[in-house]
Amino acid sequence: MGRAFNWLWIAYTASVVGTWLAFGAFPLIAIRVLGSGPAAVSGLAAAGLAAGALLGLRLGPWVEHRDKRTVMIVADVVRCAALLSVPLAHGLGLLTYAQLVIVSVIGAAANVAFTAASGAFLKQIVAPERLLRANARFESTTWTVIAVGPMLGGAAVGLLGPVITVYANAAGFLLSGLALAAIRPRPGRTAPRPAGSLADGWRFVHDDHRLRALFRNTIAVNALIMATEPLLAVLLLGELGWPAWWYGLAFGLPCLGGLLGAQLVGRFEQRYGRARVLTMAGVLRILTPVGLALVVAGPGGLLLVVAVEFVVITSMGVFNPLLATERLQRVPDDRISRVLTFWTVANSAAIALTTALWGVLADLVGTRTAIGIAGALLLLTPLLFAGDSLTGRKRVLAWRR
Template sequence: MRTRLGAGFGWLWAAYAVSTYGTWIAFGAFPLLAVRVLHSPAFAVSLLGAASLVVAAGVAIPLGPWVEHRNKRSVLIAMDLVRFLAMASVPAAYLFDLLSYGQLLAVSVISATAGIAFTAASGAYLKHLVGPEHLLVANGRFEGTSWMATAAGPPLGGALIGLLGPVVTVATDAVSYLLSALGILQIGGGDVAAPRTQVLLTPVPGTAPARTAPARTAAPHEAATSARALGMLNGWRFIFRDRALRRLFLNAMTVNGLIMATSPLLTVLLLDEYHLPAWQYGLAFGLPALGGLAGARSCARLVTRYGQYRVLMVSGWLRSIFPLGLALTRPGVAGLVIVIITEALLIICMGVFNPISATERLRRAPADHTAQILSAWSISSKVAQASLMAIWGGLATFTSPLTAITAAGVLLLGTPLCLPRRTHLPDPVVGAPAEGGRVTSPEAGKAVSVG
């Protein structure tokens, strides 16, 4: 029977689906605007993607503690409205012949930054919407929605671009954020904000227990500065303090970074060197995404039958092996089939692995530091992806795209060594640091992650 997760989850799932489809429909619109409307060179087009990730990651560092102490539903709505206004400014500027490369770059940064804050708030907010026993099911539904949007969005966006131009797809993306905000607004019930606690000094493992700050009345600006300084680092401190989180984090950064680094190289290889028709290129990336839906839908059943750790390890190992198949890519139909099969197998494994990883991450996150942990995770992911994209772009320039893709596939073979061991998983960190560096147990929370 289909598990019912409540009306609140239904509205949030619908809001996530609308905004995700809007994003994928507009996928590639900014590079097209930069090339066709603004006549930007190739370097500027590449900079549009990489620089926006890095700048957004830097801007988003203070957002973790900011989100942690605010009502999460309000943050979700505010971030959707920020993205709506940013995206809507592009078609407005185009209509008045005021569109510039600087505006595209600014909108990319604003949207990416708001996305990090949205992701951080969503995990904490969903703890109040979904019970812990339904955690994996909820993550599987979000994962399946994401892969469906990945499969259907770009073809729909391509059709819209062909008929009406890239500006219309950007406007569609803007409207999707507005609809998402309206959907979240429909969720009833209370909101959640972490309590503002005293700033405490957490000990580093192997050192003497931490002591609270001396008892004196600190000036308001001193306390605020100290809280922000510690808050910005809390996410990473909690991740690296927990052995399972630390290993999942390192594995995610390397695997996702190397996979994303090869994505533009595969585009160059298929379109520029092998002269693949545009429709075949779209098929090569759209069709395999359906495998993600299949993997996400089967994830909970596989865990029930074989156990979480076994499914996590098998899917984690397989997703690191299949990308090496892209080294066999060649011109013509044979090469197209190789890409489709390789990408499909990879994405099926990701569809199984990602919900389990997200579930474990949220289960182990302290209830009053969830937003900071998710912010740190998102920021690190964007920096890792941008850095590896730049490195692999340089490698492809000095060698060839196929050589760089093969090198990434070889390195991916070693990434499962970062996965948690069986002994790491049974003992999650369930509290936040208290006096003396000890851990207290918060009230049992419900944890689910969006995407």
């Protein structure tokens, strides 16, 4: 895959390790340090994503005009500095809910810039026929880390408190930036400088029949799944009184399924074709989350969450690398940053809106009922795969011409 990709992979691994060691850190801090309820915990997640999405609206065209590696390094440094402010303020007794929101906003905006640059940078250093292999390697790394990270993070929280894991998150971004700095830019290569705006990213996705169907489905699924994350933290850690290490185990152990899916995705594509595998994995990943509404306090509840998450995550391990590869291969190099920025901004905005709504819904009908409603709505999302048509194919060909 080449030296440049190896350093990129190291950077990705460092970032993922830090992020998942700190899994649930902000909800835990909000619940156990600041005494926040369901609406406030959901609002914390929603506010960061929404404001980050708004800031990201200007980032796609801006990233297109900048050196991608430099953008990624700056984004890592910014995220590291923002996160370090949390334990510093906590140590001084000055930590507030508002600061958590501000740090979430900064992190979300930096994530938009990093995502937009990383896709374009991957296309610069990896040959088109190796993109699926590269994305599968990233996916394998993600699920391997998640299988262990939340459990270790949960144990650290139990021993040292939730603030300690924020250090791990910050260190991951710092190490990621250092690994990216070790990549030597190829001489004679300059960043593309097209005219246009983020609306170009929206138009390209809209005019590509396949991307449009995948976009609708993934945005809806991600929004409904992520909207229940803070509610699950409230239900499991607060209402049911789970210990932190149970919480880490429940979401860490099933990630072995994600690793399995990422290892098999290349074989599935060769045997059944990308379109069929994408559709089947996309359907399988939404069948079980409704079962989370039935979780209970004892070991039976832990086993239920593990089983539900195993099905979801195994399917994601297959779906995500194929989606990332399909998107990179269908989008021209001179528009990739704008398309990825639009996709990330839309995803963040949808998650923010849905998370905020589900926080209010949980206050009205109860946390468990709100989680069940999200699971029921997920069962309808396969309908959003509809939309592949000859007309859409003609539109994207005309756009490219």
